[in-house]
Amino acid sequence: MSERTPIVADAPAQEIGDELPAIDPTKPMIASAWGRKRSGKSTFNRRLYRSWPFDKLAIDVNGDADPGADAIAVHQDALGLLPSRFPDVAPSVPGAPRPGARNLVYRADPGSPTYEDDLDRAVGMALYPQDHRALVWCGEVGEFMPSAGRTRPHMRRLLMQNRHYQASALFDGPRPVHVNKLVLGQSDFVAVFDLPDPDDRERIAKEIGYPPRRFFEECETTFRRGEHWFLLWHAETHTLYRCAPLPPMAED
Numbered sequence: 001m002s003e004r005t006p007i008v009a010d011a012p013a014q015e016i017g018d019e020l021p022a023i024d025p026t027k028p029m030i031a032s033a034w035g036r037k038r039s040g041k042s043t044f045n046r047r048l049y050r051s052w053p054f055d056k057l058a059i060d061v062n063g064d065a066d067p068g069a070d071a072i073a074v075h076q077d078a079l080g081l082l083p084s085r086f087p088d089v090a091p092s093v094p095g096a097p098r099p100g101a102r103n104l105v106y107r108a109d110p111g112s113p114t115y116e117d118d119l120d121r122a123v124g125m126a127l128y129p130q131d132h133r134a135l136v137w138c139g140e141v142g143e144f145m146p147s148a149g150r151t152r153p154h155m156r157r158l159l160m161q162n163r164h165y166q167a168s169a170l171f172d173g174p175r176p177v178h179v180n181k182l183v184l185g186q187s188d189f190v191a192v193f194d195l196p197d198p199d200d201r202e203r204i205a206k207e208i209g210y211p212p213r214r215f216f217e218e219c220e221t222t223f224r225r226g227e228h229w230f231l232l233w234h235a236e237t238h239t240l241y242r243c244a245p246l247p248p249m250a251e252d
């Protein structure tokens with residue numbers, strides 16, 4: 001039996017300033033951030049990514065990821081293939097100290113004839129080995145699924161079974177209506193930055209189960225506060241938060 005207090009799925013947004021709710025990185029999770037260009041999506045995901053204490057991979061499609069100075073680039077081999085699993089995973093030996101977490105970045109080439117396959121193979125690096133805990137940041141989620149019907153195998157597996165693969169994921173995109181509904185449906189956290197199109201707002205409201213008209217009003221109230229204000233939905237507790245712009249990160 002759950003000990004949680006009863007859920008009120010349409011409670012007004014709670015004001016929480018710029019302190020994000022704590023995220024337990026030992027539990028696989030999915031976060032997605034939505035909003036128009038330059039609204040703050042990548043800044044949100046970068047904050048989660050940089051604070052992630054375990055192995056992680058940023059898949060950078062437009063050079064915007066900035067995954068940190070310690071990020072090591074992953075390259076395709078002579079046959080043009082990426083590793084099929086997270087590279088150099090040490091076998092787990094009971095009691096042995098954990099090797100330091102690796103921060104990898106794959107800079108995809110949108111001009112490559114194998115671009116879509118490359119991206120999906122990169123997603124596979126976060127899935128395998130299956131018992132290996134990793135976070136993958138898929139910036140510009142639309143690149144990974146030009147339409148919902150074309151969601152590729154590793155991405156589909158990530159979306160549907162991330163917990164069974166110890167995989168966590170960060171997504172960002174400008175237009176939720178153009179992306180497989182599973183991304184929203186499977187998100188433990190949904191960050192909503194300035195999102196002007198009513199269809200996009202409605203899509204999010206319906207997928208998170210919040211009354212669309214009320215969600216629209218919460219969007220208006222939040223975005224009127226100023227640039228980079230956002231709403232944050234926490235699926236587990238069915239709580240909507242109103243968040244002030246995130247403060248700059250120390251290393252920026």
Ligand SMILES: Nc1ncnc2c1ncn2[C@@H]1O[C@H](COP(=O)(O)OP(=O)(O)O)[C@@H](O)[C@H]1O
Pocket residue numbers: 035036037038039040041042043044228245246247248
């Ligand atoms: N909380 C914030 N406070 C100040 N500037 C911000 C904040 N969030 C984003 N910015 C700035 O806005 C610009 C766009 O942010 P970014 O996260 O890259 O947007 P998006 O990914 O939505 O296109 C960047 O120059 C970034 O530094």
Ligand SMILES: [Mg+2]
Pocket residue numbers: 041042043064139172
């Ligand atoms: Mg961005």
